[in-house]
Amino acid sequence: MDYKLLLGKAKQYALAFIQKNKTQDYCFHDTAHTDDVVKAVEEMAEHYNLSEEDHFVVMCAAYFHDLGYCTGGAAKHEERGADFAESFLTQENVENSIAEKVKGCILATHTPQSPSNLLEEIVCDADLFHLGGDAFETRNKLMHKEAEQIAKFKIAKNVWRGLTIELLKNHHYHTEYAKNKLDKGKQMHIESLEKQQQKKLAQNTEETKAKKPDRGIETMFRVSTTNSQRLSDMADNKANILLTVNSIILSVVVAMLVQKLDSNQHLIVPTVLLLIIVVATMVLAILSTIPKVKDGHFKQEDVENKSVNLLFFGNFHQMPYQSYYDAMKKAMDDYDFLYSMLTQDVYSQGVVLGRKYKLLRYAYGIFMFGLIISVIAFIIAVILVN
Known part of the structure; x- marks a missing residue:
């Protein structure tokens, strides 16, 4: 073969x-x-x-x-x-x-x-x-x-x-x-x-x-956010106390004193002073609780530049869900972006708390010193008449 x-x-x-x-x-x-x-x-x-x-x-x-x-x-x-x-x-x-x-x-x-x-x-x-x-x-x-x-x-x-x-x-x-x-x-x-x-x-x-965050970093952000929320609730409670107390005082003054000023003209100045103090305190208390809401939109370039905080509702509440989802997905894949948002969120909460407590400090100061001055004014007015 x-x-x-x-x-x-x-x-x-x-x-x-x-x-x-x-x-x-x-x-x-x-x-x-x-x-x-x-x-x-x-x-x-x-x-x-x-x-x-x-x-x-x-x-x-x-x-x-x-x-x-x-x-x-x-x-x-x-x-x-x-x-x-x-x-x-x-x-x-x-x-x-x-x-x-x-x-x-x-x-x-x-x-x-x-x-x-x-x-x-x-x-x-x-x-x-x-x-x-x-x-x-x-x-x-x-x-x-x-x-x-x-x-x-x-x-x-x-x-x-x-x-x-x-x-x-x-x-x-x-x-x-x-x-x-x-x-x-x-x-x-x-x-x-x-x-x-x-x-x-x-x-x-x-x-x-x-890329993976340390437990210390996670704990820091969690504690910071929790503390900020607790302080915000405390501020709102303080404002609510001022509004309640001053509303009662205003009701009493209007119901009892204002109607009798014609026959007690010596009480006009103390009464007006008290009304001014009460109204000023209530205005400051209300201002401390008024939220600031943005237009609810962010741009794609804000996401690309990592300059938008997607954790704050004011930045996205008017955006389509898909746009927000895509932006959040990008943030979750980018730890720098995610940390940046968490940092912005903590900072923004601090700024809001600073404004609230500043207004509340003024409100409590006006209420405390104004109330003392008003009481003294009433005493003086009564003494002068007698």
Whole structure:
């Protein structure tokens, strides 16, 4: 049998089949991969000085071993590749025993590999020859790209790196030739990937620490906000006390004194003085509780410049929900922006509290000293009349 001629036909058939049936998704399992496997098989066949028949068997298996990818993807591709090889060899009137050997070599490449003789071991090692070779990084990137295209989603580099490390550690070459030539390189690839993985993990840890707020910072903002709210409630209660007391005084003065001023003209000055003090106190108390509300709009450029406080309702109550949602999502992804808003919120609450307590201080001062002066005025007026 002219094995050289038959191998030429097998090569022509297999490469033409791949070119005709391959898809863009399979950027790793293509003619380049087939050529690499064929070269590796040729190298090992020469080393082991195989017979002409055995040389044909492993070379034919190398050409046909991945044809199944073209007609159904990775699942059971070895079985389909073996069937293609059997069909081709039958057409070429090749002995059934040789066809069975070729099929056995192809089926043995199924993961986990299970070769039972030297020929099958050669094909299995050639199929993953790149794991210990110089082209590992390039071929691994293509494998990553192919996996993403088949899965239809992105696979993070650190995830793929972890899967590759697991593959390299679990894999072992079968022939002594491959072990001697490739095990050292494979170990170097494992160490290199593990260093990259550790470096990336350390980098992610540092970034997380840099981005993730410390408990002390969270506690500071929580305590500050709580204290501000408590002080605001206290201010409102104080204002309410002033309004209530002065409302009662105003009602009494209007109901009892004002109607009797015609017959008690000496009480006009003290009464007017008391009314002025009461009204002034009430005005200041009311001013301290009047909220300031903005127009409720913010601009996109305010979000981009991180100059808007999205935690204060006055800045967004007139905005569409989607605009507010998009702005808040950006803020939650940007810790600098988030801290800036929290700081603005604490500062704004402090400014409001400063204004409230300033007005309340004036109101209490006017009420206290004004009440004393009014009482003295009433006493003087009564003494002068008597």
